Amino acid sequence: MSSVADSTRGAQNAPFFSKEATVAPPGFSRWMVPPAALAVHLCIGQAYAFSVFNAPLTKVIGVTQSAPGDWTLTTLGWIFSLAIVFLGLSAAFGGKWLERVGPRRTMFTAACCFGGGFLVSALGVYLHQIVLLYLGYGVIGGIGLGLGYVSPVSTLIRWFPDRRGMATGLAIMGFGGGAMIAAPLSVMLMKHFASDTSSGVAQTFVVLGVAYFISMTIGSIAIRVPAPDWKPAGWTPPVVAKKLVSSKHVHIDEALKTPQFYLIWLVLFLNVTAGIGILGQASVMIQESFKDTVTAGAAAGFVGLLSLFNMGGRLVWASASDWVGRKNTYFIFFVLGAILYYAVPQFAQSGNIVLFVLAYCLILSMYGGGFSTVPAYLADMFGTAFVGGIHGRLLTAWAAAGVAGPALVNYLRQYQLANGVAKADAYTMTVHIMALLLIVGFVCNLLVRRVNEKHHMSESQLAAKQ
Structure with a gap:
């Protein structure tokens, strides 16, 4: 007291x-x-x-x-x-x-x-x-x-x-x-x-x-x-800590010396890259995938729906991670996301617009959920004392994905069209590559382990830094 x-x-x-x-x-x-x-x-x-x-x-x-x-x-x-x-x-x-x-x-x-x-x-x-x-x-x-x-x-x-x-x-x-x-x-x-x-x-x-x-x-x-x-x-606090939840703290500079930081950096980068490019081209994508069926107004409604799922996913998935764990939540993102990306071209080719829209809504909910789950993931791994600074360093993954995602979607589409691929099929290669990126993200997440004790701060070190 x-x-x-x-x-x-x-x-x-x-x-x-x-x-x-x-x-x-x-x-x-x-x-x-x-x-x-x-x-x-x-x-x-x-x-x-x-x-x-x-x-x-x-x-x-x-x-x-x-x-x-x-x-x-x-x-x-x-x-x-x-x-x-x-x-x-x-x-x-x-x-x-x-x-x-x-x-x-x-x-x-x-x-x-x-x-x-x-x-x-x-x-x-x-x-x-x-x-x-x-x-x-x-x-x-x-x-x-x-x-x-x-x-x-x-x-x-x-x-x-x-x-x-x-x-x-x-x-x-x-x-x-x-x-x-x-x-x-x-x-x-x-x-x-x-x-x-x-x-x-x-x-x-x-x-x-x-x-x-x-x-x-x-x-x-x-x-x-x-x-x-x-x-x-x-x-x-639980007497027996969860496997990946630490009660100790890691300083910002020390966190950069751990493999966990870079693995989680890749986890965020790959999850965001797979979603941000699609978000930027959603209106054009649905119109080209369902030519003469989806109007510009309907496409705008699709973009608005994606925004709702992007927003809602941030609360729903992050809250769910309190129960299933951060690592398991990202496993869901990568496995379910890869399956949906692989299936989307089939939905478009069969003319099933309902499944097409539902798939992208789920993908964008996981895109938003990736942003909101990662700060808690970092707090679990590195403690809460310096999580703001560590989270700030990790957001460079967002900046990198903000360049890589749209470039991947736009240039691959341009390449496909230049080689005679129909507009309705121009995104097939792109979404399959997105699925592969998510599989790589799954492997990175799988490799995340508990931070080695040598990186933890002692009580006196923590008091001196705060």
Whole structure:
């Protein structure tokens, strides 16, 4: 009890944005923390909806249609790519900073970067300078994405040692669902601000930047971390630890020396690569697979359905992992995913659109579940003390998959079409390769073992680092 009391007194006297100031007082409900995490993740989830700006950004000069001097889609495509790259980089390097300064300062910094990135981008649209969009949304906004992504997750894991999967699923579900709010909101704002001389993009960027800054700042103010030695009421750590769940802690730098880190990196990379490319081409894929049957409107509904399963899978699969284990959950992803990818071309060739849609919905649920299950997997392997930093380093797998997945789908499709393959059959080779990638992921997951004790920190080392 003395350590809790000392922490409480320290929190009262500490600067507002310090790590010590976020220590929760006695009696604080841990269920107040997930809404704070969602306040951030629902905002940064807007990244999945950035494509709604692509067409209007090609008409900044022409307003109603592209004019000479307007940006092309290939030029604009780099904005999102830069944002994902800097998400991975900032998560990798900022995760260690997060462990030192705490979640409140990190989340507020994320709010400044993500909201500020929109304002810089608005200026770029107003001045028609693409470099400012690259800098604003791509670099500054991307840094906000990365810091905002990792900061609530490690905090939730500490609050829910009994339900790590469910806790991370709650937060990361918000990232998957943020686009469902951002897409219609952005379209509505652009229509509101549109005029004979403006497409309304710059004004929309300003409104979103301010709104996201306020929401993320509220989340940063509300966030709390548990006091040292805090445990949920009525819960005691299991006397006999599960095979792959450690009660010891591994430092961020030491985790990089273990084979487990790189195996889990590959597990995430292969799971994401197999899903992200399909997500980007879903509308075109279903229309080409069922020519003259699926309209553009129906294809848009298919994309929306995939987004729902992507979001729901983040909570459902992560929560399920609390019962079946993280390693077993990924086994399900890889085995079921490989079977579904192999079967999808047969569903298309037989004209069975129901099984085609159901297969991709399950695949995208496991794609989302891979994101939300991996933080708990890392906490099981390396302990909770530095899981935020370790998770940040691991997210470089997402950045790499964000390049590899779409490139694999797009270039293989182009190669097939150039060699006379019908559009309806152009994805067969691609999905079979996706199935092979998942089989490789199965092997990587199979090789994961308990972290060697030589990497564990002693109690004195842990106290010195915290």
